[in-house]
Every structure is written in C-alpha cells, then in structure tokens.
Amino acid sequence: MVTVFIVFLLTLLVITAIGIVRTRDLFAAVMLTGIFSLELAIVFFLLDAADVALTEAAVGAGIATVLLLGALALTDDRERGRRMRRGLGLVVAAGAAASLVYASFEQPRLGDPLAPAHQHVAPWYLEQTPELVGVPNVVTAVLASFRGYDTLGELFVIFTAAIGVRFILGTRLRTLRHGELPSADESGLRSHLVPAVVGRLLLPFIVLFGLYVQFHGDYGPGGGFQAGALIAAGLILYAMLAGEEAALKAVPRPILMGMTVAGVLLYSAVGVAGMLLGGNFLDYSVLLADPVAGQHLGILLIELGVGITVAGALLSIFHAFAAHRTAH
Amino acid sequence: MEYLGLYNYWVFAVLLVTGLYAVIVSTNLLKKLLGMSIFQAAVFLLYITMDKIEGGTAPITRAGAPDQLYSNPLPQVLILTAIVVGIATLSLGLAMVVRIYDDYGTIDEQEMARRDRE
Numbered sequence: 001m002v003t004v005f006i007v008f009l010l011t012l013l014v015i016t017a018i019g020i021v022r023t024r025d026l027f028a029a030v031m032l033t034g035i036f037s038l039e040l041a042i043v044f045f046l047l048d049a050a051d052v053a054l055t056e057a058a059v060g061a062g063i064a065t066v067l068l069l070g071a072l073a074l075t076d077d078r079e080r081g082r083r084m085r086r087g088l089g090l091v092v093a094a095g096a097a098a099s100l101v102y103a104s105f106e107q108p109r110l111g112d113p114l115a116p117a118h119q120h121v122a123p124w125y126l127e128q129t130p131e132l133v134g135v136p137n138v139v140t141a142v143l144a145s146f147r148g149y150d151t152l153g154e155l156f157v158i159f160t161a162a163i164g165v166r167f168i169l170g171t172r173l174r175t176l177r178h179g180e181l182p183s184a185d186e187s188g189l190r191s192h193l194v195p196a197v198v199g200r201l202l203l204p205f206i207v208l209f210g211l212y213v214q215f216h217g218d219y220g221p222g223g224g225f226q227a228g229a230l231i232a233a234g235l236i237l238y239a240m241l242a243g244e245e246a247a248l249k250a251v252p253r254p255i256l257m258g259m260t261v262a263g264v265l266l267y268s269a270v271g272v273a274g275m276l277l278g279g280n281f282l283d284y285s286v287l288l289a290d291p292v293a294g295q296h297l298g299i300l301l302i303e304l305g306v307g308i309t310v311a312g313a314l315l316s317i318f319h320a321f322a323a324h325r326t327a328h
Numbered sequence: 329m330e331y332l333g334l335y336n337y338w339v340f341a342v343l344l345v346t347g348l349y350a351v352i353v354s355t356n357l358l359k360k361l362l363g364m365s366i367f368q369a370a371v372f373l374l375y376i377t378m379d380k381i382e383g384g385t386a387p388i389t390r391a392g393a394p395d396q397l398y399s400n401p402l403p404q405v406l407i408l409t410a411i412v413v414g415i416a417t418l419s420l421g422l423a424m425v426v427r428i429y430d431d432y433g434t435i436d437e438q439e440m441a442r443r444d445r446e
Contacts, residue, residue, distance in 0.1 A: 033365065048379065052376060075358065112333070126387065158416040169423050225411075321422070
C-alpha cells in the first residue's frame with residue numbers, strides 16, 4: 001500500500017518537474033516549485049526520513065517559495081527569450097537518463113536490508129548511539145556529535161551565504177534611508193481579511209512549534225536546522241502581515257546579523273571548550289563529569305547555535321530582498 | 329513487481345535530466361536556478377531512497393523494543409544539512425540575478441549579450 005502511494009507521488013513529482021520546465025510563466029513555475037517540495041517532503045516521510053521531511057517542508061515549500069517570489073517581484077515574471085540548443089539539450093538529457101536507468105539495474109532494490117549502504121558504518125551508529133550519546137534520535141546524534149565537524153562546516157556555508165546576499169543586495173540600503181519610506185498599506189497580506197486574521201492566529205503557534213522542534217530534537221524529529229527554518233518562516237509571515245517596517249521594528253537588522261554570527265560562535269565555542277577541558281575539538285564527552293551528560297549538553301548547545309544562525313541568516317536574506325524591492 | 333523496487337532510481341534519473349535540460353535550454357537565469365533546484369532535489373531523492381530498509385522505521389530509538397529495525401540514519405543526516413545549505417546557495421544565486429536585472433533590465437542571457445555588444 002505504501003509502495004503504491006510512493007509510486008503515485010513520485011509520478012506526480014515528475015509531472016510537476018516537467019511543468020516547471022515547460023511553463024514560460026515564471027510565477028506559475030515558482031508556485032509549482034512549492035508544490036514540488038511538498039510532494040518531495042511526503043515522499044521523504046514515507047521513506048522513514050522524518051527529520052528530512054520536516055526540513056524540506058519548512059525550507060523547500062515555505063522559505064524557498066517566499067524568496068523566489070521576492071526575486072520575481074524584483075525582476076521579470078515572464079520567460080521571454082527563445083529557447084536555445086533544444087536539440088543538444090534533448091540529446092544530453094536522453095543520454096544521461098539512459099545511462100542512469102541502465103546503471104539502476106545494478107542497484108539494490110528499495111528497502112533491501114543487504115544493500116551495501118546498510119553494511120558499513122550505519123549499524124555501528126544505531127548500536128552505539130544509546131550507549132555513547134544517549135539520545136533517542138540517531139539522526140540528531142550523528143548530525144551533532146559523530147559528524148559535528150561536517151555540521152559546523154555547513155553552518156559556515158549558511159553564514160557565508162547570508163553575508164554574501166547582504167553584500168550583493170545591500171548596496172541600496174542607504175538610498176532607502178534617505179528616500180521616502182515604502183507605502184505600507186499595499187504591502188503584504190494586510191488588505192486581505194482572511195489571510196490576515198488566520199495568519200495572526202497561526203503566528204504564535206508556528207513560533208512555539210519552532211521552539212518545541214528546537215529543544216525536543218534529541219527525542220523526536222527535529223533540531224536546529226528545522227527549528228531555525230520554522231521560526232524564520234513564522235517571522236516572515238509576520239512581515240507579510242504587518243509590513244516590513246513592523247517586522248524590522250520587532251527584530252531589527254543588527255540583531256539579525258548578530259544572531260547569524262552568534263550561532264556560529266556558540267558552536268565553535270563549544271568545540272574550543274572541549275579542547276580546553278582536555279578533549280578533542282567538538283568532543284562533548286569531557287564537558288561534564290559524566291560523558292553521556294556531557295554529550296547531552298554539547299548537543300543541546302550546538303543545536304541552539306545552529307537554530308540561531310539558521311533563523312538569523314534566513315531572516316536577514318529575506319529582509320535583504322524585501323528592502324531591495326522598496327528601494328526601487 | 330521485481331522492477332517496482334527500482335522505480336525510485338528511475339524517477340531520480342528523470343528528475344535529474346529534467347533539471348539539466350532546463351539549465352541547458354532556457355536562457356532565463358531564474359529558470360536556470362529552478363532547473364538546478366530540481367537537479368538538487370533529484371540527488372536528495374537518491375540518497376533518501378538508499379536509507380530505506382524494508383520493515384524499518386524512522387531512526388528514533390525506543391526503549392523496550394530491542395528487535396525494532398531502523399532505517400539508515402546516515403543519508404538522512406547528509407541530506408538534512410544539504411537542504412538548508414541548498415536554500416542558502418539558492419538565495420545567493422537569486423541575489424545575483426536581482427543585481428543583474430538592476431544593471432541590464434533583463435534576466436535573459438541572449439538579451440544581455442545583445443546589450444553588451446551595443
């Protein structure tokens with residue numbers, strides 16, 4: 001039954017993707033991208049990846065759609081140029097597809113317990129996590145503890161991207177300050193009664209759920225990445241309801257930048273603290289007398305760092321796009 | 329039924345080349361970014377396909393169920409972080425597209441090349 005559902009959803013995914021590529025109306029393409037992400041999130045959920053599904057739903061279907069719409073509002077929403085190299089594109093696509101499908105016959109079937117991916121290090125993580133780290137969610141344990149270096153690197157990528165967006169789009173901020181303020185009444189959802197009321201009702205629950213996901217991530221699906229995205233989504237909703245001015249008054253720009261930096265610093269500081277206490281970089285076992293309690297504390301702190309940076313970075317990216325629009 | 333277990337890989341292949349086709353054929357920069365997102369989503373699907381174990385459940389261990397089979401947590405960790413990094417890089421790309429529009433008044437490659445020649 002589940003297999004049938006997955007097959008159905010995967011077929012929908014292909015249809016949506018072809019729709020995105022074929023349509024010349026970029027607004028429709030962006031909306032289809034949101035639907036695509038939601039379908040993909042359900043597929044992830046059915047394939048036992050609850051954490052990934054939560055992330056994809058919050059980031060892909062929520063924030064990516066808002067940012068794409070923001071970029072669309074600043075540029076052109078029709079695809080005007082004639083498509084080039086159509087024949088070449090078809091040949092390359094068909095050739096690549098044929099070779100990938102040919103290679104798939106050598107792949108283990110879906111759900112095969114003897115697949116090579118399940119033989120190497122994964123069983124070790126599943127067996128040792130309760131003993132060494134002591135948190136039920138193995139995904140969180142691997143992400144925050146066993147592969148903490150990786151996650152720190154990923155966090156730096158997000159940090160760098162947020163700084164980069166500010167550098168690229170932030171040049172017109174000064175003209176905004178001297179020029180007239182954006183006309184607030186037409187911006188956002190404020191003129192639409194139903195979204196405004198429902199949005200205001202939903203807002204506290206979105207942020208509360210974000211905090212739950214942040215601090216319950218060791219036990220259930222969740223963690224800093226999902227929580228950061230959810231809280232950012234809640235505050236973006238607020239910006240759309242109350243206008244950008246009000247959102248920036250609630251969480252000013254310097255605080256957003258500070259959050260982006262503070263999360264990365266907190267994560268790194270936990271790593272250095274481990275070194276000072278005689279362990280390796282990002283070794284949480286030495287943080288407290290009891291190694292498992294130390295792991296708990298370390299994971300809690302670095303997940304907090306991840307959440308703060310992700311929320312700050314996504315929000316400052318959103319505000320960079322929003323301010324750029326009003327500067328025109 | 330033998331080939332039903334490979335359906336995920338075929339969808340991966342089709343999504344991957346759909347994204348690639350958009351990047352090659354379209355001259356619109358935003359459309360190229362959407363194509364790259366589809367390409368990226370296909371890779372996510374490939375990884376998550378590999379984590380599934382028949383009869384398994386999400387890798388959140390429960391006390392008192394020693395025989396419970398769990399799906400592989402490792403691909404999930406890799407893709408979880410990749411999704412968030414993906415949005416960060418996408419937004420950087422979008423910022424560049426917006427700046428290009430500011431200077432050229434178009435986000436079409438051919439149109440930009442034409443204006444450069446003038």
